[in-house]
Amino acid sequence: xxxxxxxxxxxxxxxxxxxxxxxxxxxxxxxxxxxxxxxxxxxxxxxxxxxxxxxxxxxxxxxxxxxxxxxxxxxxxxxxxxxxxxxxxxxxxxxxxxxxxxxxxxxxxxxxxxxxxxxxxxxxxxxxxxxxxxxxxxxxxxxxxxxxxxxxxxxxxxxxxxxxxxxxxxxxxxxxxxxxxxxxxxxxxxxxxxxxxxxxxxxxxxxxxxxxxxxxxxxxxxxxxxxxxxxxxxxxxxxxxxxxxxxxxx
Ligand code: PEP
Numbered sequence: 001x002x003x004x005x006x007x008x009x010x011x012x013x014x015x016x017x018x019x020x021x022x023x024x025x026x027x028x029x030x031x032x033x034x035x036x037x038x039x040x041x042x043x044x045x046x047x048x049x050x051x052x053x054x055x056x057x058x059x060x061x062x063x064x065x066x067x068x069x070x071x072x073x074x075x076x077x078x079x080x081x082x083x084x085x086x087x088x089x090x091x092x093x094x095x096x097x098x099x100x101x102x103x104x105x106x107x108x109x110x111x112x113x114x115x116x117x118x119x120x121x122x123x124x125x126x127x128x129x130x131x132x133x134x135x136x137x138x139x140x141x142x143x144x145x146x147x148x149x150x151x152x153x154x155x156x157x158x159x160x161x162x163x164x165x166x167x168x169x170x171x172x173x174x175x176x177x178x179x180x181x182x183x184x185x186x187x188x189x190x191x192x193x194x195x196x197x198x199x200x201x202x203x204x205x206x207x208x209x210x211x212x213x214x215x216x217x218x219x220x221x222x223x224x225x226x227x228x229x230x231x232x233x234x235x236x237x238x239x240x241x242x243x244x245x246x247x248x249x250x
Contacts, residue, residue: 095118125165206227
């Protein structure tokens with residue numbers, strides 16, 4: 001049985017004042033949630049979020065990490081630093097990192113390995129662009145992204161979380177239909193299970209314009225274990241409604 005999970009990706013949004021309100025609203029409601037809930041905040045807000053989430057059931061996460069352990073890497077943040085702020089999860093390979101920062105499949109896999117080695121859980125993102133979907137390349141692209149992870153961490157698949165995020169659905173308001181998403185999730189699980197039986201226990205989140213209006217149907221799919229939520233995670237009422245949908249499906 002895989003417990004449902006909802007992870008919020010705040011991206012480059014927030015302010016000290018706005019975060020106080022958002023985190024306050026989330027923690028006030030967290031007792032009713034029976035799924036796992038994590039918020040992945042920008043680096044400068046880790047200390048604030050750590051303080052505001054202490055004692056609540058909501059976990060803290062980061063949106064990226066360095067592939068390096070430590071050293072002369074200006075602007076980078078290491079997994080050890082994230083661990084010091086009680087991060088339990090780290091998103092790696094988000095499509096925005098892949099597209100705007102040139103992150104390769106092997107760099108994403110190396111980051112996931114670092115996160116695991118530090119005792120945290122990577123949320124590894126995969127997904128195709130619109131052009132790739134229209135060319136019928138979804139399985140080839142997602143398969144290649146996944147293979148890099150399987151190559152390095154094939155025996156640890158039950159310890160990480162995957163997120164299928166079709167690039168064409170991120171921040172566009174255009175969601176994959178529950179069936180489209182389920183088809184890719186099932187493909188990912190089968191491919192991962194060929195390397196590691198433990199992949200039956202790997203949680204695969206769906207991300208891409210998830211909102212309260214589509215969450216119930218998405219989370220009802222057999223291989224969709226929750227959501228990675230961007231825009232809607234900045235609104236407490238909406239994010240909590242999505243978490244309620246995940247709780248009900250748990
Ligand atoms: C994301 O950034 O991971 C995401 C899924 O964004 P949105 O929910 O806004 O589409």
